[in-house]
Amino acid sequence: MRIDFLINRMSGGGAERVVSLIANYLAEKGHVVRIITFQDTDKYYLNPSIQRVKLHKHPLFQSVVINGFFQLLNFYKKKKNRPDVMSSHICLLGYMTIPVAKILRLKLIVSEHTNHIQVTSFARRFLRTYMYPHADAVTILTKFDQEYFSVRNKNVWLMPNPCPFKITNESHLEKIEKKEILAIGDLNRYENKGFDNLLEICAPIFEKYPDWKIKIVGDGDEGLKFLKNKAKTLGIIKNTIFTGHRTDIKQLLNDCDIFILTSRYEGLPMTLLEAMSQGTCCISFDCISGPSDIITNNINGLLIEDQNIEKMKLGLEKLIENPTLRNKLRSNAPASMEKYTLSNVGQRWQSLLEQVHKNTK
Numbered sequence: 001m002r003i004d005f006l007i008n009r010m011s012g013g014g015a016e017r018v019v020s021l022i023a024n025y026l027a028e029k030g031h032v033v034r035i036i037t038f039q040d041t042d043k044y045y046l047n048p049s050i051q052r053v054k055l056h057k058h059p060l061f062q063s064v065v066i067n068g069f070f071q072l073l074n075f076y077k078k079k080k081n082r083p084d085v086m087s088s089h090i091c092l093l094g095y096m097t098i099p100v101a102k103i104l105r106l107k108l109i110v111s112e113h114t115n116h117i118q119v120t121s122f123a124r125r126f127l128r129t130y131m132y133p134h135a136d137a138v139t140i141l142t143k144f145d146q147e148y149f150s151v152r153n154k155n156v157w158l159m160p161n162p163c164p165f166k167i168t169n170e171s172h173l174e175k176i177e178k179k180e181i182l183a184i185g186d187l188n189r190y191e192n193k194g195f196d197n198l199l200e201i202c203a204p205i206f207e208k209y210p211d212w213k214i215k216i217v218g219d220g221d222e223g224l225k226f227l228k229n230k231a232k233t234l235g236i237i238k239n240t241i242f243t244g245h246r247t248d249i250k251q252l253l254n255d256c257d258i259f260i261l262t263s264r265y266e267g268l269p270m271t272l273l274e275a276m277s278q279g280t281c282c283i284s285f286d287c288i289s290g291p292s293d294i295i296t297n298n299i300n301g302l303l304i305e306d307q308n309i310e311k312m313k314l315g316l317e318k319l320i321e322n323p324t325l326r327n328k329l330r331s332n333a334p335a336s337m338e339k340y341t342l343s344n345v346g347q348r349w350q351s352l353l354e355q356v357h358k359n360t361k
Helices: 012-026 064-077 091-102 123-134 143-150 187-193 196-209 223-236 247-254 271-279 309-321 323-332 334-341 342-358
Strands: 002-007 032-035 051-054 085-089 107-111 137-141 157-159 179-186 213-217 238-244 256-259 281-284 302-304
Touching: 002 012, 012 032, 012 271, 012 342, 032 085, 064 196, 064 223, 085 091, 085 223, 085 342, 091 107, 091 123, 107 256, 107 342, 137 143, 137 247, 137 302, 137 323, 137 342, 157 196, 179 196, 187 196, 196 213, 196 223, 196 309, 213 247, 223 238, 247 271, 256 271, 256 309, 271 334, 281 309, 334 342
Parallel strands: 002 032, 002 085, 032 051, 085 107, 107 137, 137 157, 179 213, 179 256, 213 238, 256 281, 281 302
Antiparallel strands: none
16 A cells, blocks of 8 residues: 655654654555655654655745645646555644645545644634545544544544553563653643643752752753753752753663653653653643543552642652652553554554545545
């Protein structure tokens, strides 16, 4: 099968990582896979058989959506360039991919990478209500979105993010304490990821436990400047490490004592899947969707009332003071990750693609 994955960029981010993982899986299964982008460079490993198509410039238009529509339409006008199925990611891309698919009668799957209440702009509502029904299938991340999308679309698939790491079988072993808390995310999206609150949470923690540190992994110049200034203002800059973009996430997870997720909104957080697959002790805000699909409170992690900063402080203190609890949560985490393995999620993607390919419009 010839499959095109369409996404704005491959320069970093959870959705981009998901695309790389699923594309690699399908390429290894013998499918002909392309990834088509509309701006920026690549940061994820791709199977050498995957063709990269970069439709990054247009002489008349500056808008990525308008540019992308004309670039994509022109590219697919040649029948030899047309795939069996298009897979469109990051929802505003639907403004270019859905019309192109309709004009050229191509099969199309659109994928949501967040929950339906995170962004409620007119553009998003219009797209989901009036344009998504013209796609052949819609994928969502969690059960939270099932009803919302099912009443608007005939073919909705619950498609969780895959965990890229092999599930560890060593979580029963006690770790050497390094007194390190780890957080991962795009620094420029610090409000969405809750990194501003994270520093507020850590300030009294470090006053009480000055030998502990927070390591924040991710890039973004504007966010880095803001967060560094905030850390200085709070007096915790010596306890705060900004690593920039890192590719050795697995090692970082194995080295830390606690992984923390403070997001205000999530779809299905890749970083939490990765952390738990490695037997990392995890604590997370119970934001509207995502973490509660992954964590069973006090069994394989700690779930804290959404955006309750005081309770998050207490939860962190509880973990810092109780290595036995940390080891219990670590030991239980990997066993709950089986349904998120790349093999299981990849098979679901293959089934969906085959269904869409076979069905006539």
